[in-house]
Amino acid sequence: MIELTNILILIAAVLLILCIFASILSHKFGAPLLLAFLVLGMLAGEDGPGGIAFNSFDLAFLFGNLALAVIIFDGGLGTDKKSFRVSLGPALSLSTLGVFVTSAVTGLAAFYVFELSITESFLIGAIVGSTDAAAVFGLLKTAKLRLKERTSSTLEMESGTNDPMAIFLTIALVEIMSAADDSAGLAFIFKFIQQMGLGLVIGFAGGYLLKTTSTKMVVPSSLYPLFALAGALGIFGLTNIWGGSGFLAIYIAGAILGNSKVPYIDDIQKFHDGIAWLSQIGMFVMLGLLVTPSSLLDIAVPALILSAVLIFIARPLAVLLSLAPFHFPWREKVFISWCGLRGAVPIILALFPLLAGLEHSIMYFEVAFFVVFMSLLVQGWTIAPLARWLNIEIPPSYDPKHVEMQLPGIERTLYIYQAMGDCLAVGRIVPLLNEQCQSQAVGLIRDNKLLTDLLDERVQENDQLLFVAGEGNVVQMNKLFSGHKDESLKIESLFYGIFEISPESLMQDLQSVYGIELNEGELELTVAGFLRKKFHNKPVVGDMFRFDTITVIVKTMQDGEITGVGVKINEG
Amino acid sequence: MDIKSFLTPDCTECAVPVSSKKRLIEHVSQIAAQHVSNLTEQEILDALLNRERVGSTGIGNGIALPHGRLPNAGQPVAVLVTTESPIEFDAIDNQPVNVFFALLVPDGECNAHLKSLAAVAQKLSDKQTIKKIRCAETNQELYNAITE
Numbered sequence: 001m002i003e004l005t006n007i008l009i010l011i012a013a014v015l016l017i018l019c020i021f022a023s024i025l026s027h028k029f030g031a032p033l034l035l036a037f038l039v040l041g042m043l044a045g046e047d048g049p050g051g052i053a054f055n056s057f058d059l060a061f062l063f064g065n066l067a068l069a070v071i072i073f074d075g076g077l078g079t080d081k082k083s084f085r086v087s088l089g090p091a092l093s094l095s096t097l098g099v100f101v102t103s104a105v106t107g108l109a110a111f112y113v114f115e116l117s118i119t120e121s122f123l124i125g126a127i128v129g130s131t132d133a134a135a136v137f138g139l140l141k142t143a144k145l146r147l148k149e150r151t152s153s154t155l156e157m158e159s160g161t162n163d164p165m166a167i168f169l170t171i172a173l174v175e176i177m178s179a180a181d182d183s184a185g186l187a188f189i190f191k192f193i194q195q196m197g198l199g200l201v202i203g204f205a206g207g208y209l210l211k212t213t214s215t216k217m218v219v220p221s222s223l224y225p226l227f228a229l230a231g232a233l234g235i236f237g238l239t240n241i242w243g244g245s246g247f248l249a250i251y252i253a254g255a256i257l258g259n260s261k262v263p264y265i266d267d268i269q270k271f272h273d274g275i276a277w278l279s280q281i282g283m284f285v286m287l288g289l290l291v292t293p294s295s296l297l298d299i300a301v302p303a304l305i306l307s308a309v310l311i312f313i314a315r316p317l318a319v320l321l322s323l324a325p326f327h328f329p330w331r332e333k334v335f336i337s338w339c340g341l342r343g344a345v346p347i348i349l350a351l352f353p354l355l356a357g358l359e360h361s362i363m364y365f366e367v368a369f370f371v372v373f374m375s376l377l378v379q380g381w382t383i384a385p386l387a388r389w390l391n392i393e394i395p396p397s398y399d400p401k402h403v404e405m406q407l408p409g410i411e412r413t414l415y416i417y418q419a420m421g422d423c424l425a426v427g428r429i430v431p432l433l434n435e436q437c438q439s440q441a442v443g444l445i446r447d448n449k450l451l452t453d454l455l456d457e458r459v460q461e462n463d464q465l466l467f468v469a470g471e472g473n474v475v476q477m478n479k480l481f482s483g484h485k486d487e488s489l490k491i492e493s494l495f496y497g498i499f500e501i502s503p504e505s506l507m508q509d510l511q512s513v514y515g516i517e518l519n520e521g522e523l524e525l526t527v528a529g530f531l532r533k534k535f536h537n538k539p540v541v542g543d544m545f546r547f548d549t550i551t552v553i554v555k556t557m558q559d560g561e562i563t564g565v566g567v568k569i570n571e572g
Numbered sequence: 573m574d575i576k577s578f579l580t581p582d583c584t585e586c587a588v589p590v591s592s593k594k595r596l597i598e599h600v601s602q603i604a605a606q607h608v609s610n611l612t613e614q615e616i617l618d619a620l621l622n623r624e625r626v627g628s629t630g631i632g633n634g635i636a637l638p639h640g641r642l643p644n645a646g647q648p649v650a651v652l653v654t655t656e657s658p659i660e661f662d663a664i665d666n667q668p669v670n671v672f673f674a675l676l677v678p679d680g681e682c683n684a685h686l687k688s689l690a691a692v693a694q695k696l697s698d699k700q701t702i703k704k705i706r707c708a709e710t711n712q713e714l715y716n717a718i719t720e
Contacts, residue, residue, distance in 0.1 A: 424665055436666055489632045489665060490697070498637070498693050500664050501627030513623045513641055514686070515679065549683045567627075569690040570683070 011052070015044060019281045027142050032380030034135050034343060037281055038373065041288015054289040057354050063286060064348040066233075067279035068163070069250050071344075073232045074276035075160040076254020077269050083153035085560050086538045090154045090326045094336075095130075095162030098322040102340070103129035103169055105314035106306065113302035114367075116360065123173045124364060127350050128310060128371045130166035131159045132343020135380065139341075143384035146396050149540040151332045155339050163345050164248035168195045170349045174356050198244025203252030206235035210253055214262040224264040225271035228257060280344075287347045291369050303367050307374035315340035327536045331390045338386055342375040394542035395491045398478040407468070415439075415467045415474065419459050420483035426461055430454040437476040439469030472558055495542075496555045497568025503528035516547040527552060528562040546570065575695070575719050578675070578688065579650040583607060584715040586654045586708050593661050596653075597621060597638060600674045603651045608676070610644050616676060630663025635696050638674040639689055648685045649676045650692075652718055654705060671696070671705055673718075 022036040044050030054060075107125025111118055136155055140147065172191050210231040214224060235253050240246035258269065296303075316337040323333055350368035354361040387393055400423070403416040419425045425433060430441050431454075443466040444451045444459075451457060459465065467477065482488060501510070507530050508523040510516060522530060531554055535543050539562060544553040549570060556564035583603055590596045597620050605613035619640030623629060630636040651674040658668035673692050677685035695718070696702055704717035 424667070485665070486633070493631065493693075498631045498690070499627065499629060505626040509622060509626050513619075513626060513639075515641060549686055565627075569686045571687065571690065 015040065015285055016278075016281060019285065032135060032139055032341075032376045033142070034132070034280070034284055035373075035376040035380060037284035038288045038376070041285035042291065042293050043288075044285070045289040045291070045293070047293045052289060054286070057290070057351055060286055060290050061348070061351045061355055064283055064344070064351065067283040068345065068348055069233060069236045069246065070229070070272070070279045071276050071283075072160065072163060072247050073229075073236075073250045073254040074272040075156075076251040076256075077258035077272055079157060079160060079255045079258060080153075081255075081259040082559075083149065083157065086150045086540055087153040087157050090150075090323055090328070091157035091161060093322040093326070094154070094158040094319065095165055098158070098318040099129045099162050099165040099169070101318035101321055102310070102314045103166070105317060106310045109306055109309035109314070110367075113305050114363075119173065119177055120360065123170065123177070123353065124306070124367055126166060126169035126173055127364060127368050128306075128342055128346045129169060130162040130342075130345050131155075131340050132345060135341040135343045135376065136339050136383070139380060139383050140387075143387075144396070145384060145387050146394050147335075147387065147392060148332065148394055148542040150328065150538070150543075151335060151392060155336060160251055161248075164196070164199060164245040164251070166345060167247055167349060168192060168245060170352055171195075174352050174358065177353075177358055178356050194243055195245040196248060198242055199239055199246070199248030200252065202235060202239045202242070202244055203249035204256070206231070206238075206249060207253035207256030210235070211257055211260045211262055214257070215260075221264050221267065224262075225268045228268045229272070229275070232257075283344045283348075287344065287369070291366070296366055296370055299363060299366050299370060303370035304374065306367065307371045307378075310342075310371060311340070311375065311378060331392050335387060335390055335392055338379055339383060340375070341379050341383075342372045344372075346372050392542075395488075395495045398475075398482040398488070400478055400482045402477075402481065411470065412468050413471060413474075414442075415469060415477060417465050417467070417477060417481040419461060419463045419465065419481060421461045422485055423481050423483050424485050425459050425465075425480040428459055430457045430459065430465075433459065433465070433480065437467070437469065437473050437480060439467040439473050439477065442466050442468055475556065475558065492566075496553050496566030497551065499567040500555060501527060501552075501565050501567050503531075503562045503565050510552075514547070514549050516549060527565050531562060531565070544568075575650070575688075575692065578648040578685075579652060579715070579718065580607070581712060581715045583650060584652045584711050584718075586711055586714040587656045588653045589656045591655075591657070591659055593624070593659060596655065596659060596661075596672065597624065600638060600651045600653060600672065603653075604649050604674065604676055607649050608642070608646075610646075611642060616640070616642065619676065620674065628662035628664070630661040630665075630667075630669050631693060632663055632665040632667065633697075633702070634658060634663075634667055634669050635671045635673075635693075635702070636661050636663060636669045637689060637693060638672060639686075640676055641679060642676050643679050647678060648688070650674065652705075652714060654708065654714065671702065 018040055019037055022040060023033055026033045026036045042048055044052050046053045103122065103125035106128055107122035110116065110124040111121035114121065136159060172188055176187070210228065214227060219227070232250050232253055236246040236250040239249040319333055319337040323336070346368040350365040353364050400417065400420070405414045407414055430444065434441055441454050444454055444457060445464040446460065469477065504526050507518055507525050507527060510527060511518055511523065525533065531539050531543065531545065531552065534545050539554050541554050541557050544551050551568045551570055553566040553568060554562055555566040585603065588599055590599055598617060601613050601617040601620060604616050605611065608616070619642055620638050623638065623640050629638045653672050655670045658670040661669040663669055673696065675685070675689050675692070701717065705714060708714035708717050
């Protein structure tokens with residue numbers, strides 16, 4: 001037994017190390033990381049050189065649920081309340097109506113390609129109904145893509161919130177099928193209210209309890225992240241036991257905690273990023289091990305058709321319908337349609353019918369596995385090039401390395417920046433910097449000495465500056481202390497145009513300079529007001545409006561207000 | 573685009589001894605007014621100031637491209653000046669400016685001429701060109717630097 005334990009630990013460690021190295025390869029080839037984990041699992045499994053025969057669906061179900069809960073909690077922790085402004089509505093529509101439409105259309109297709117009853121077909125649709133946040137965001141991050149906030153935060157929040165819906169649909173269908181009663185319709189609606197209602201209530205209550213307790217208790221700092229994890233899993237378990245959606249509850253609890261100022265929140269977030277990765281790796285490798293690749297051949301053709309329907313018909317249709325009320329530019333809609341990557345959730349959901357002992361269970365599992373694999377392969381590999389092709393990328397934001405420390409008692413933060421050789425700050429006198437970033441320089445470290453009399457001091461290369469400033473001023477400081485200033489300016493002017501105008505200037509002044517054509521009532525608007533109107537009160541950085549001669553582009557925003565507008569002279 | 577088609581050597585002036593944004597714009601208007609027959613210096617000044625009111629035309633790296641639309645001008649007029657010492661111009665990168673390329677475009681073909689402005693910006697982003705412009709010691713040298 002001791003030897004077996006050691007062997008198991010060794011195997012797990014080797015797989016983990018392989019996965020970590022796989023991330024380097026995946027980065028190089030632009031392949032989706034999750035696909036690499038899945039393939040590694042399959043290689044380690046019974047049909048591959050690893051030859052490990054892992055067939056315990058019970059164990060897979062337990063670990064799968066645990067891992068999913070952790071991943072969704074981490075997603076909640078990372079959800080920024082600020083992004084609610086543009087993405088709450090669209091994301092909720094996608095994760096409810098969207099999942100329903102995707103599941104229904106895919107289910108209908110399953111009815112035609114498999115010899116199954118209509119309920120069984122819809123079960124397949126429900127199983128593959130939700131998207132995977134980690135899959136999408138891992139890809140965007142490795143490709144170094146910065147998308148407009150409207151697109152990125154909608155996708156992020158969608159994938160965080162759509163799992164409960166898919167899980168609900170699956171569980172409800174499994175229950176209806178095992179009970180085999182006819183009063184399904186009513187039970188279905190009641191079940192929906194119960195799952196979502198309890199999920200919401202316990203999620204909010206639990207989240208606040210977690211937040212207050214974390215703020216009030218005094219324990220060693222390393223225990224705060226553990227407490228958050230234990231509390232979250234407690235909320236998850238309790239909600240599920242009471243018949244609610246534990247996944248919805250744990251997501252909400254995460255979002256509440258992540259947006260609060262509880263002690264050590266940075267540590268809590270870092271810790272959960274780490275274990276979310278571990279869960280991600282563990283789950284995919286395990287699912288790769290669980291499947292028997294050779295048996296996938298039997299269902300390959302119909303599953304391929306199903307994947308195609310999901311990718312090319314169901315998802316785009318769902319996005320089109322769900323986003324209809326929200327005025328998304330068409331390019332962004334196309335991109336969101338293509339970003340319907342399926343991840344681990346469908347494979348875990350496919351275990352539900354298996355454990356309930358339904359007919360065709362193994363087939364559900366294999367179909368789900370196949371669809372996820374195809375989605376990661378086809379969509380995963382093409383997301384970054386598509387974003388470039390659709391021109392929905394925006395220039396990277398300035399983010400030089402710096403240290404931040406919240407000052408207790410006052411609403412101010414201490415920032416420490418180092419002046420790189422080719423940043424804008426070098427050569428300027430300190431009072432000018434203070435003025436430009438509305439902050440107060442309190443010290444300057446040069447050659448390991450601290451200078452505090454800064455009135456006539458000019459910034460030199462490698463100086464470190466200590467500023468006390470409000471959170472809002474960080475944008476300007478980042479810009480002043482970012483290296484490669486010439487290159488950044490070039491990239492910026494290429495996208496936002498060479499000129500910047502004040503958002504408060506009037507459209508009629510812009511008209512007198514550039515002869516643009518305006519509709520009645522637009523003359524008196526400010527430029528910011530005009531852009532707000534054109535983008536239905538929810539503009540984001542990168543939104544642009546093209547006139548005959550010039551294009552005006554939202555360049556910077558703060559707290560939902562436009563603070564900078566670029567002007568580009570139209571070519572051609 | 574041929575810069576020579578709207579910039580003449582006598583609209584080019586190096587090391588102008590002005591020290592403020594306002595004086596610079598006035599100086600540029602003065603030069604331009606001598607080349608546009610049916611417009612006064614004041615009208616040109618107003619056009620340029622109107623544009624600056626919307627936002628500075630300083631595009632960074634010590635370069636500014638003041639411009640404006642003129643109702644009665646027959647053809648575009650450009651003015652290129654460098655200043656003795658850099659002046660504060662509220663540029664995009666908050667750096668002071670010492671190279672100014674001003675363009676006044678006639679009402680009708682606004683679009684076509686604005687494109688020339690973009691082309692000038694492109695030309696000025698070339699490190700060699702801007703270096704020659706900054707080093708120019710006579711008006712003719714300055715003219716050659718941009719038209720080469």
